[in-house]
Amino acid sequence: MEKYDFDLIIIGAGPAGLTAGIYASRAKTSTLILDIGIVGGQMVLTYEIANYPGVEQTSGFMLSKTMKKQAISFGCEIKSNVKITHFDCSRKVKKIIVNDSIEYNAKAVIIATGGRPRSLNAKGEEIFKGKGISYCATCDGDFYQNKEIIVVGGGNSALEEAVSLTKYASKVTVVHQFNYFQAFDFAIKEAKANGKIEYIMESTIVGFEGHEKLENVIIKNLKTGKEHYMKIDGVFIFIGYEPNTEFLKGKIDLNERNEILTNDDLATSLDGVFAAGDVRKKNIRQITTSVADGTIAAINAVNYIQCK
Amino acid sequence: MLLQTNLKHIATEDDFNKIINENENVMICCGRMGPMCLPVYDVMEEFENSGDYNHVGFRDMLFDNPDAHVIRNLPECSGFMGLPFTVYFKNGKVVKATSSIQSAEQVKEILDTEFK
Ligand SMILES: Cc1cc2nc3c(=O)[nH]c(=O)nc-3n(C[C@H](O)[C@H](O)[C@H](O)COP(=O)(O)OP(=O)(O)OC[C@H]3O[C@@H](n4cnc5c(N)ncnc54)[C@H](O)[C@@H]3O)c2cc1C
Numbered sequence: 001m002e003k004y005d006f007d008l009i010i011i012g013a014g015p016a017g018l019t020a021g022i023y024a025s026r027a028k029t030s031t032l033i034l035d036i037g038i039v040g041g042q043m044v045l046t047y048e049i050a051n052y053p054g055v056e057q058t059s060g061f062m063l064s065k066t067m068k069k070q071a072i073s074f075g076c077e078i079k080s081n082v083k084i085t086h087f088d089c090s091r092k093v094k095k096i097i098v099n100d101s102i103e104y105n106a107k108a109v110i111i112a113t114g115g116r117p118r119s120l121n122a123k124g125e126e127i128f129k130g131k132g133i134s135y136c137a138t139c140d141g142d143f144y145q146n147k148e149i150i151v152v153g154g155g156n157s158a159l160e161e162a163v164s165l166t167k168y169a170s171k172v173t174v175v176h177q178f179n180y181f182q183a184f185d186f187a188i189k190e191a192k193a194n195g196k197i198e199y200i201m202e203s204t205i206v207g208f209e210g211h212e213k214l215e216n217v218i219i220k221n222l223k224t225g226k227e228h229y230m231k232i233d234g235v236f237i238f239i240g241y242e243p244n245t246e247f248l249k250g251k252i253d254l255n256e257r258n259e260i261l262t263n264d265d266l267a268t269s270l271d272g273v274f275a276a277g278d279v280r281k282k283n284i285r286q287i288t289t290s291v292a293d294g295t296i297a298a299i300n301a302v303n304y305i306q307c308k
Numbered sequence: 309m310l311l312q313t314n315l316k317h318i319a320t321e322d323d324f325n326k327i328i329n330e331n332e333n334v335m336i337c338c339g340r341m342g343p344m345c346l347p348v349y350d351v352m353e354e355f356e357n358s359g360d361y362n363h364v365g366f367r368d369m370l371f372d373n374p375d376a377h378v379i380r381n382l383p384e385c386s387g388f389m390g391l392p393f394t395v396y397f398k399n400g401k402v403v404k405a406t407s408s409i410q411s412a413e414q415v416k417e418i419l420d421t422e423f424k
Contacts, residue, residue, distance in 0.1 A: 037411065038347040038350040038351075046343075060343075061341070061346060081351050081354045081412035129408055130388060130389065130390030130406070130408025130409075131407055132387075133390075134390050134408070136343055136390075139342045139345075140389060140390045140408075143389045143390070212386060212387030213387035213389060234389060
């Protein structure tokens with residue numbers, strides 16, 4: 001097996017990981033960032049970013065590209081589209097193996113694996129992804145011209161996307177598990193004022209059915225337990241995000257939502273392992289807060305390495 | 309009408325016919341510069357640069373290019389409702405097609421199975 005040593009390994013190349021990479025490399029710490037997907041993380045999912053200070057307007061893709069370029073310019077190495085197949089950070093030397101073929105050792109690790117859209121985990125969901133089930137209204141909305149669709153969720157994203165999907169769809173039914181929405185007043189008002197939107201409250205989808213593509217869903221009323229079929233052309237799911245921490249279970253302290261617990265220095269329960277960004281327990285999840293976390297984690301990780 | 313990626317692009321129906329007829333193994337990703345498409349182009353670039361898939365031709369094509377009907381209207385893509393449409397050709401014939409975002413692991417599995 002190939003083996004490489006670094007001072008610091010950062011897992012995740014979203015804004016938190018890339019910022020940590022910029023700070024650590026600039027401090028002359030040999031740094032490697034590993035990512036299971038494309039560099040940029042959830043930023044890549046964002047067409048337009050208008051709230052990143054100092055940059056009036058940009059796309060998530062462009063901001064990711066600039067952050068990546070900045071990190072590399074300071075000497076940071078980045079490997080994307082690699083899978084961590086072994087993670088042992090319980091000892092002084094942290095060992096990470098990717099793709100079962102390359103071993104990386106480091107003195108400290110920052111976990112910045114962020115989050116991913118939550119799935120319903122309903123029967124048939126995997127089969128109909130891209131064939132009637134979508135998690136991106138901007139990407140797939142125009143496949144549903146004059147069609148009837150469902151939006152699952154009751155938060156800001158769900159209601160805003162329900163409104164935006166009425167540009168294409170003839171009817172949008174919002175299916176939500178509670179009898180109230182967890183969205184800002186203006187988002188609720190805008191959705192309620194839209195004549196194309198209907199609501200099925202206190203309900204969820206428990207099954208997806210069809211042949212070549214999605215044709216029916218099974219909707220369960222969570223109060224009565226009754227289930228009914230609904231013929232539908234598409235379903236957009238916006239029920240929040242969950243942290244990418246599966247590979248850490250039993251190895252590091254997580255809370256009941258599987259978010260990493262950290263102290264003020266962003267140190268985790270494992271010595272020499274820090275966490276930054278959306279993956280850790282915190283209230284506000286934005287690019288700016290991830291960038292701040294990346295900074296704090298990197299400076300503390302570099303101090304940790306220098307003191308050892 | 310081309311995508312802004314580092315992949316080689318298919319611009320016309322002629323390009324499409326040439327690439328699938330002159331190469332044994334071809335992977336074509338047809339999409340836009342959107343969140344579900346970018347990760348697939350990135351995986352393709354990674355595999356193309358790795359040297360492990362020199363036997364595969366990696367190409368992209370803009371979904372809104374009128375000539376992209378060669379992908380959009382394939383029977384194998386008839387149920388697709390999510391970008392990108394990714395199609396794998398062996399000796400000019402479709403052997404696999406996927407809709408929406410795919411991970412490196414998913415793409416690798418298809419390449420290793422279909423283009424052994
Ligand atoms: C649709 C959408 C729009 C948004 N719009 C805005 C906005 O306008 N402004 C704003 O400030 N914020 C916005 N956000 C929130 C913002 O994008 C996130 O808060 C931010 O990206 C979190 O950064 P992060 O680095 O902590 O995690 P992420 O961005 O989630 O990055 C984590 C990275 O870790 C990688 N990873 C995951 N698991 C593993 C693993 N096991 N091994 C290796 N790598 C792994 C992932 O591939 C990913 O690249 C938006 C989010 C979404 C989804």
